[in-house]
Amino acid sequence: MRQGGGGCDGAENQRWPPWLKPLLGTSFFGQCKLHADAHKSECNMYCLDCMNGALCSQCLAYHRDHHAIQIRRSSYHDVIRVSEIQKVLDITGVQTYIINSARVVFLNERPQPRPGKGVTNTCEVCERSLLDTFRFCSLGCKIVGTSGDFRIRKKHAAVKKKKKQAQHQQQQHRGAAAAASESEDDSSTSTSGGSDKSSVVQSFTPSTPPATANSFRTGKRRKGVPHRSPFGSLMVEF
Numbered sequence: 001m002r003q004g005g006g007g008c009d010g011a012e013n014q015r016w017p018p019w020l021k022p023l024l025g026t027s028f029f030g031q032c033k034l035h036a037d038a039h040k041s042e043c044n045m046y047c048l049d050c051m052n053g054a055l056c057s058q059c060l061a062y063h064r065d066h067h068a069i070q071i072r073r074s075s076y077h078d079v080i081r082v083s084e085i086q087k088v089l090d091i092t093g094v095q096t097y098i099i100n101s102a103r104v105v106f107l108n109e110r111p112q113p114r115p116g117k118g119v120t121n122t123c124e125v126c127e128r129s130l131l132d133t134f135r136f137c138s139l140g141c142k143i144v145g146t147s148g149d150f151r152i153r154k155k156h157a158a159v160k161k162k163k164k165q166a167q168h169q170q171q172q173h174r175g176a177a178a179a180a181s182e183s184e185d186d187s188s189t190s191t192s193g194g195s196d197k198s199s200v201v202q203s204f205t206p207s208t209p210p211a212t213a214n215s216f217r218t219g220k221r222r223k224g225v226p227h228r229s230p231f232g233s234l235m236v237e238f
Contacts, residue, residue: 016143017089019048024107024140028071028078032056044071048088072104079104085139094142095134106138 023046032041035058043054049066060068069084074097082096082103096103109126119129125141136142 015146017048019046019051020089020139020143022051023048024143026054028054029073030054032059034059044073045069046071071107072099074099074104074106077110078107080107089139091139091142093135094139095130095137108140109138 026046028044028046030043032038032043032055035041035056038056038058040057043056043059045055045057045060045068046053047055047063047066047068050063054071055063055068067088069080069088072079072081079097079099082091082105085091085105091105094105096105098104109123110128111126112128115122115127115129121130121132121134122128123130123137123141124135124145126137128137130137136145
C-alpha cells in the first residue's frame with residue numbers, strides 16, 4: 001500500500017470486504033497448533049467475521065454463529081467453491097473452473113511462464129491464459145487489476161512499450177539503410193577494380209629482346225660469292 005495517498009487507498013479498500021485481503025494472504029492446510037492431536041487438524045477453514053487466520057474443523061466450535069468458509073486445494077493452489085464465495089463477494093470477470101464436479105475460483109494468481117499457442121485472451125494482471133469472457137484468473141488478480149493505481153501503471157507501461165517499439169523500428173531501419181549503403185559501396189569498388197584488371201592483358205610468350213649492335217650488323221650482312229670446288233674443272237683422261 002502507498003502511504004502518500006491515504007484517500008485513494010481508503011476508497012480502494014472500501015470497494016472490498018474487510019476480510020478479503022486477509023483471506024488471500026492466509027496460508028492454509030497446515031496442522032492446527034491447538035488441536036494437533038485431533039483426527040482432523042488440517043487448517044482449511046476461515047472465519048469471515050474474526051479474520052484470525054486459518055482454522056481447523058475443531059476450531060469451528062468457537063465460531064458457531066460466524067460466517068466460515070472452506071478452502072480447498074487444486075494442484076497446490078487454494079480454491080473456493082463458487083456456491084460459497086458468490087454469496088458474499090462479486091466474482092464477475094474471474095474465470096471459474098470445474099474441479100471434482102464443483103465449480104471453483106482460485107484465490108491468488110498463477111502466473112504462466114509463456115502463454116500457449118493460439119491464446120487470444122489472458123489475465124490482465126499475470127497474463128495467464130483465459131477464456132474470452134473473463135478478465136482475471138483469480139480473486140487476487142481482480143483486486144489488483146481493478147485498482148486505480150494498477151490502471152495508471154498499466155497505461156504508463158503501455159506508453160513506454162510503444163516508445164520502445166518505435167525506437168527499435170527506427171534502429172532496424174537505420175541498420176538496413178546502412179547495410180544497403182555499404183553493399184552499394186562494395187559493389188562499386190569491386191566493379192572499378194575489375195575494370196582496371198581487365199585493361200592489363202597478361203602474355204605468356206617471352207618478349208622480344210632489345211636490338212644490339214651485333215644483331216644489327218648480322219642482320220645487314222650479305223651473302224658472299226659462292227666458291228667452286230677445286231676439282232670441279234679437272235678432266236680425267238684414260
